[in-house]
Amino acid sequence: MKEVYEWLTKPPKYTIFRVNKLKQFNCEELKKIFITQSKKLNINEIPNIYFLKPDCLIIEQWSSDIQFENAEKEIIVDVSCAAAVLRGAHVFAPGVMGLPANLQLGERVDIYADMDGQCKRGLKVKYNGKKMYVGTGYLKMLRCDLFDKGVQPSGIAVETLLPGSRLPVINETFFNKGEVLLQNLPSIVCGWVVNAQPKEYILDMCAAPGNKTTHLAEMSDNQAIIIAIDKTAQKVDRIRENCEKHDVTCVHVYAFDSTKCYYENSEGIQNGPPYPSNCFDKILLDAPCSGLGQRPQLVNKMTPKMLQSYKFVQRKLIITAAELLKVGGVLIYSTCTVTEDENEGMVAWTLDKIPCLNLIPAEPLLGGPGLPNCGLDDSQRLMVQRFSPIDDPLRPVKHIYKDTIGFFIAKFIKVK
Numbered sequence: 140m141k142e143v144y145e146w147l148t149k150p151p152k153y154t155i156f157r158v159n160k161l162k163q164f165n166c167e168e169l170k171k172i173f174i175t176q177s178k179k180l181n182i183n184e185i186p187n188i189y190f191l192k193p194d195c196l197i198i199e200q201w202s203s204d205i206q207f208e209n210a211e212k213e214i215i216v217d218v219s220c221a222a223a224v225l226r227g228a229h230v231f232a233p234g235v236m237g238l239p240a241n242l243q244l245g246e247r248v249d250i251y252a253d254m255d256g257q258c259k260r261g262l263k264v265k266y267n268g269k270k271m272y273v274g275t276g277y278l279k280m281l282r283c284d285l286f287d288k289g290v291q292p293s294g295i296a297v298e299t300l301l302p303g304s305r306l307p308v309i310n311e312t313f314f315n316k317g318e319v320l321l322q323n324l325p326s327i328v329c330g331w332v333v334n335a336q337p338k339e340y341i342l343d344m345c346a347a348p349g350n351k352t353t354h355l356a357e358m359s360d361n362q363a364i365i366i367a368i369d370k371t372a373q374k375v376d377r378i379r380e381n382c383e384k385h386d387v388t389c390v391h392v393y394a395f396d397s398t399k400c401y402y403e404n405s406e407g408i409q410n411g412p413p414y415p416s417n418c419f420d421k422i423l424l425d426a427p428c429s430g431l432g433q434r435p436q437l438v439n440k441m442t443p444k445m446l447q448s449y450k451f452v453q454r455k456l457i458i459t460a461a462e463l464l465k466v467g468g469v470l471i472y473s474t475c476t477v478t479e480d481e482n483e484g485m486v487a488w489t490l491d492k493i494p495c496l497n498l499i500p501a502e503p504l505l506g507g508p509g510l511p512n513c514g515l516d517d518s519q520r521l522m523v524q525r526f527s528p529i530d531d532p533l534r535p536v537k538h539i540y541k542d543t544i545g546f547f548i549a550k551f552i553k554v555k
């Protein structure tokens with residue numbers, strides 16, 4: 140387990156974009172961006188870029204040869220901002236905790252994470268609490284605009300030049316609208332497991348902000364009939380925005396509690412949820428979970444009580460999914476967490492309590508097998524995918540699928 144904890148505190152070594160096949164994407168433009176950045180970094184090469192599959196673009200780190208002098212001034216940011224910087228983001232104003240009084244616009248600064256959460260917002264002097272270097276950048280916002288306006292500041296406070304992880308600073312704003320999406324590799328694999336096809340009726344039960352929904356729509360050439368549901372109304376607006384951005388029109392979006400999505404006397408798919416039984420060819424249940432697979436996790440505030448709470452809603456969602464699937468239809472269950480309870484434990488519970496669902500291989504099988512001694516035998520462990528750094532002799536895993544966030548995917552078929 141120590142290996143997993145250490146892995147969780149570090150960012151993955153790759154930046155990954157999902158490429159929208161409904162739009163045009165030109166890799167040469169990306170190379171030009173990196174050539175410009177390489178000049179600023181005083182280095183003659185650019186990061187390796189390659190397609191893992193047509194919809195999955197991998198970008199590696201800058202070479203370890205970059206020589207970098209520390210800046211003299213430092214800025215302190217909260218841990219979630221620091222985690223984003225380590226993955227190649229700029230510092231956004233709400234994340235800034237402290238910076239020296241005399242810093243000028245454009246000055247070079249080293250970015251440090253406030254590891255104990257003890258730095259007071261607006262600190263002017265050097266921070267002496269526990270801190271960790273996460274990158275270097277240029278100041279884009281003055282102290283007075285960050286702390287003295289009486290309102291929550293917004294926008295880029297520090298333009299990151301180089302994160303401590305040496306991942307490139309690249310994001311969707313460098314590209315045309317909807318061309319690419321920054322997405323973790325296992326989330327893309329989850330889309331490949333669903334393998335949405337034209338004319339299929341697909342339910343995405345927990346869809347916001349719609350990152351997987353748009354993938355399913357794109358892979359079906361915008362020709363599946365996708366119902367995307369999320370419980371939270373504001374989040375549902377994000378699904379609509381995302382679909383619009385990606386030129387996706389085959390998605391019907393609803394704010395609804397998916398645990399209540401089954402009602403035998405409802406009229407069918409046309410009128411929105413709830414739905415009667417045997418409606419869907421495929422269901423994606425990307426479940427609400429403890430999220431403990433996120434990387435890097437610099438601190439974690441999850442309590443044991445919170446940790447215990449997720450399995451109950453996950454069970455209710457699986458029971459509902461089993462009703463809504465057509466016989467022969469498939470359920471893809473996924474989480475972005477590492478706990479046994481929410482992953483292998485949930486599969487074992489499903490096989491025990493819901494006899495109409497059988498476990499089948501979640502192909503393409505790119506992540507590792509499920510954990511042993513968690514209720515699954517070896518043949519069942521081999522049917523699921525657990526994204527983790529641990530080598531398991533049951534199934535070797537390529538490095539790129541081990542240096543991801545922690546994630547889990549299982550697939551069931553409805554047999555009666």
Ligand SMILES: C[S@@+](CC[C@H](N)C(=O)[O-])C[C@H]1O[C@@H](n2cnc3c(N)ncnc32)[C@H](O)[C@@H]1O
Nearest residue numbers: 345346347348349350351369370396397425427
């Ligand atoms: C892991 S996130 C989904 C991420 C999404 N699939 C994507 O790839 O963009 C889980 C989502 O489940 C939603 N959720 C939680 N309980 C729900 C329920 N009972 N019914 C519908 N959605 C729910 C949350 O609001 C959250 O947006």
